[in-house]
């Protein structure tokens with residue numbers, strides 16, 4: 001397993017970053033065939049470790065529900081966007097990820113301002129959203145093919161003057177707004193060479209299972225290579241900002257590109273540093289109450305023996321099952337402690353009817369990570385919880401005796 005600690009990640013991705021304000025020339029400044037930082041071909045191990053990091057941080061991101069992460073993927077055709085998404089996100093819980101592929105805008109989308117559809121597709125808090133192509137098409141394909149701009153139904157003021165300088169400013173402003181509101185942005189340009197694109201196109205033609213990936217239009221677009229290169233240079237030079245910098249990933253080697261992309265995304269998540277939420281004292285007290293309810297429902301504890309019982313949260317009157325009356329001798333609240341302070345959950349209270357003695361001192365389950373209150377508060381809460389557990393165990397024993405079938 002590659003050591004992909006924060007230091008190694010930082011070293012690995014440093015050469016990809018476009019410093020804000022830097023004037024970028026392609027391919028002079030970023031070699032598509034380079035593989036910096038890969039020591040003796042450990043890309044696979046880096047990717048595996050990156051995927052593991054992503055999965056771990058994504059779970060925390062979802063639990064914390066405060067920040068989101070938007071991954072913007074741009075590349076020319078056959079640059080490796082689809083493969084990167086497939087491999088890099090392979091270990092992440094699908095519930096925590098959205099992928100949006102942007103195609104030629106629909107009539108409905110053209111009826112709105114050009115950023116509308118991208119705003120609509122932003123990830124929610126707790127989610128990693130991937131833009132497979134993105135709002136940058138609005139300053140790439142739209143710039144390379146002026147006819148597209150003409151079809152965008154823009155008012156005259158938006159069509160004249162320096163459209164591209166204005167759009168760069170608007171995109172930077174919009175991204176700043178998004179970042180300031182908790183959605184971090186990672187922008188990746190998969191930088192493939194012209195020759196590697198040619199080889200991949202031929203491969204898509206030669207391998208029947210890859211034919212579907214190829215469109216005759218791809219070769220037509222390739223003829224605009226220089227226009228795209230210039231458009232990308234402008235994008236990288238004008239929209240790499242402190243709040244949303246670009247990373248140019250060398251993409252001629254697919255394995256390296258995937259590992260590098262995983263490292264940049266992992267770095268962003270590490271910087272967000274999401275944590276599992278700490279329950280408030282009230283929430284913790286509610287947890288303890290619910291737990292005691294569940295303990296009281298243990299078979300033989302006087303709740304609903306062996307029946308699965310009431311749904312958690314509802315409190316069965318102790319003794320009801322045996323007496324057959326709606327009235328209960330022992331009240332549920334006797335078996336259900338209502339702690340008023342936070343503290344570790346009490347240990348399991350064994351049902352006396354099940355043959356094992358109540359054990360209020362049994363090992364408590366591990367407290368949820370991050371339940372860090374002050375030490376004093378924790379001690380007090382722990383004592384209270386233990387007392388509550390003992391009380392619950394006692395009540396459970398009493399209830400079990402009360403509900404036992406009468407001996408003849």
Ligand code: AMP
Nearest residue numbers: 102103104105133134137138141142148
């Ligand atoms: P693909 O990614 O191969 O499925 O192709 C999607 C196509 O949609 C590409 O040719 C893009 O250039 C095109 N496209 C994406 N966004 C826009 C846009 N905003 N305006 C015009 N064409 C776009």
Ligand code: MG
Nearest residue numbers: 077213215218
């Ligand atoms: Mg295509």
